Amino acid sequence: RKEVEQDPGPFNVPEGATVAFNCTYSNSASQSFFWYRQDCRKEPKLLMSVYSSGNEDGRFTAQLNRASQYISLLIRDSKLSDSATYLCVVILNTGNQFYFGTGTSLTVIP
């Protein structure tokens, strides 16, 4: 079983729409959680960390549900520039190995 699972999509949404991605992780000992964004043929870049209490950064909201072992990313008022692949990343509490999901592809349509 994969450490991190994501729906690969693609998600095609109109500008202004709200879209949500979920990511599940298999190891309950997972400690830290992140969302990374990867543009086509570019490197992944940190979008936001995910805190236990949930956190918001502008149009982006991240949530963590430890009981169900999933994290979510909500994007409000989608912009064309939000089109990218969104990667869910999890760190276990042993060592410092980061586990990546396959990524969810988002295309925002004019």
Added chain:
Amino acid sequence: EAGVTQFPSHSVIEKGQTVTLRCDPISGHDNLYWYRRVMGKEIKFLLHFVKESKQDESGMPNNRFLAERTGGTYSTLKVQPAELEDSGVYFCASSQGQTGTISSGANVLTFGAGSRLTVL
């Protein structure tokens, strides 16, 4: 501040040849990671250096792959001999440290632009 730099950006070689990829992490980052993404798959961990020591090399596919980080600065990843299935994008990433809370940023990975390897 300079980011993580990788060289070459793209390498095309024939099966059986050797390729060496280089990564220069952010100055002061003790942790250096190599990852690989093959077509259609998730990014997968290869190995992790703390300074010059290999902390975890459990992701290295086989003994055709050799990573070094002499002096704890830049790192090289050599593939010898290369096989077709080695094609993919090799990312290097660095982070400040293993400890620290999320808010301290110690666990944030900064990636290089990647080295795309094509084995024909």
